[in-house]
Amino acid sequence: MATRMTINGVSTCTEAGTxxxxxxxxxxxxxxxxxxxxxxxHTDGELFTCVKPTLDECRTARNKWLNAKQGKEATDEHDLSNADSQIQRTYRGIGRYL
Known part of the structure; x- marks a missing residue:
């Protein structure tokens, strides 16, 4: 099958936001x-790809992916701010067993 979407198995969708x-x-x-x-x-360079029966279903899946991605980025910032306290609790827990 000839395809215009891939060259040697690599997506030709290279511009951000397209x-x-x-x-x-x-x-x-x-x-x-x-x-x-x-x-x-995506504008950050990450590729989303899917195969669905209709274009509308593909775009719906993309929108869900974007929403999940935005939620993940927001929680990642929160997780980084709490990382030091989590590490300290882990070391205290390990110290009890040594």
Whole structure:
């Protein structure tokens, strides 16, 4: 199958904030299904890719991924501020067993 979305298995979606998609058929004989391969390159450079029956479903999955990513970034900042106290508690706990 020829594809414009990959070159040697690497996504051609390289610009930050862009999306690419293409439709393809999967299956044999009467069981063929049309699916959409979707790539989205986030502004931080991370690639989101999925295969779904419709473009709308792909974009919905991308939006869920973006929301989870934003939530994760917010909790990562909080986790870093508490990292020192967590390390100190761990060492105190280990010290009891030594």
């Amino acid at each position: 999306e690419k998609y293409e439709r393809f058929q999967s299956g044999i004989g009467r069981r063929k299904r049309t699916l959409v391969q979707y790539d989205y390159r």
